[in-house]
Amino acid sequence: MKRMLSVVGARPNFMKVAPIASELRNSPDIQHFLVHSGQHYDENLSGSFFAELDLPKPDVNLEVGSGSHAVQTAEIMRRLEPVLLDWRPQIVLVVGDVNTTLAAAVTAAKLGIDVAHVEAGLRSFDLTMPEEINRKLTDSISTLLFVTEQSGVNNLKREGVAEEKIFLVGNVMIDCLLRHREAAAGSRILDRLGVRHDGSRCLPYAVLTLHRPSNVEEARTLQGILSAVSSLATDLPVFFPVHPRTRKQIADFGFECYLADPGNSHRGLIPLDPLGYLDFLSLNAQASLVLTDSGGVQEETTILGVPCLTLRENTERPATVEQGTNQVVGVDPDRILASARSVLNNPQQEHRCPPLWDGKAAQRIVQILNGHLQCV
Numbered sequence: 001m002k003r004m005l006s007v008v009g010a011r012p013n014f015m016k017v018a019p020i021a022s023e024l025r026n027s028p029d030i031q032h033f034l035v036h037s038g039q040h041y042d043e044n045l046s047g048s049f050f051a052e053l054d055l056p057k058p059d060v061n062l063e064v065g066s067g068s069h070a071v072q073t074a075e076i077m078r079r080l081e082p083v084l085l086d087w088r089p090q091i092v093l094v095v096g097d098v099n100t101t102l103a104a105a106v107t108a109a110k111l112g113i114d115v116a117h118v119e120a121g122l123r124s125f126d127l128t129m130p131e132e133i134n135r136k137l138t139d140s141i142s143t144l145l146f147v148t149e150q151s152g153v154n155n156l157k158r159e160g161v162a163e164e165k166i167f168l169v170g171n172v173m174i175d176c177l178l179r180h181r182e183a184a185a186g187s188r189i190l191d192r193l194g195v196r197h198d199g200s201r202c203l204p205y206a207v208l209t210l211h212r213p214s215n216v217e218e219a220r221t222l223q224g225i226l227s228a229v230s231s232l233a234t235d236l237p238v239f240f241p242v243h244p245r246t247r248k249q250i251a252d253f254g255f256e257c258y259l260a261d262p263g264n265s266h267r268g269l270i271p272l273d274p275l276g277y278l279d280f281l282s283l284n285a286q287a288s289l290v291l292t293d294s295g296g297v298q299e300e301t302t303i304l305g306v307p308c309l310t311l312r313e314n315t316e317r318p319a320t321v322e323q324g325t326n327q328v329v330g331v332d333p334d335r336i337l338a339s340a341r342s343v344l345n346n347p348q349q350e351h352r353c354p355p356l357w358d359g360k361a362a363q364r365i366v367q368i369l370n371g372h373l374q375c376v
């Protein structure tokens, strides 16, 4: 029996590991352990996803909590090392680009344990993003690099990664979406928000998510985005599930004036607590427009066929622009407002599904893992 250990820690990790964990249940030769770093710990950023996505309860939670990049990364490494020494997995699987990803990859690699990186090769070419540093370092020490889109393969080859380590397998985040789409249709979120719905795909509201430090930690940038979206919200309500980092910054900068009174949930820029996966999927699936700086949401809107404006200067996911419904519009308030109104006035956009975003990425990954583990 071979031992594999997957490490999760932050919200976007859970939906990436869930389909792989589910697929591994059909692999009796692999014993699968799950470690939670505790990078995210609130119920609505972590706990709720385990039940909704049918993720097994972690075998151990390292409970590192929040901290500076160095403190959080170091603390995960310090607490993970004895777990790896104890369980001695043949491979450690990490996903995405958060501090947990890098910390777990470094800890495993230094113990001589193979690392499999899911979502390898994505590059924004912007080293001011902490995630770009995490991606590049993780890829450089990984043994198996599972890639979601062709640009990732090209980036890895350009960086000199050996071709036999690179596997274009598709997108596990989309596996998760496709597996839960039907369950999300049963969500009561629209009723709770007072949105009248008649079964049509496109309802007259928009959704906003924001959490990138470059957008929320600098007062002028955050103010520009909030003022643009609150102007848009005079045309149609904009629901805004607020990440805790962003909530703190809005309070610190005194920007609550841009938000609607949460008691009046029918118009304006309406702040909500972070939503559960099924509620958020249901809300996005029926929106006229999504505005976001999230990586995962750019991919999900591509598959949902919902227009997405990415409030950043770049994207590490070019397939969502070239083939999907995404437009990278930056953070200039006039451009955000003009782009949003243009999309709302011209709702029919052509889009395609990027190759292999077909719900079978986890299956391909587990097949490759099985082959690899037979040889180690």
Ligand code: UD1
Residues within 6 Å of the ligand: 010, 011, 012, 039, 040, 041, 042, 045, 066, 067, 097, 098, 099, 100, 130, 131, 211, 243, 244, 245, 248
């Ligand atoms: C992290 C990831 C980011 C990812 C995002 C997903 C890194 C460097 N960043 O950013 O790539 O897109 O998760 O949501 O790994 N907090 C809470 N409750 C929690 C967790 C955090 O209130 O359960 C607050 C704390 O004040 C904390 C802040 O949010 O300091 C930021 O959390 P952190 O995990 O450091 O970064 P995120 O912005 O969540």
Ligand code: UDP
Residues within 6 Å of the ligand: 011, 012, 015, 209, 241, 273, 274, 275, 276, 277, 278, 280, 281, 293, 294, 295, 296, 297, 300
């Ligand atoms: N998400 C969610 N509830 C929310 C906001 C996002 O369930 O209120 C989900 C979203 O559907 C996607 C993932 O969280 O699956 C994206 O995570 P996030 O935006 O935090 O991180 P990123 O993808 O930018 O790293």
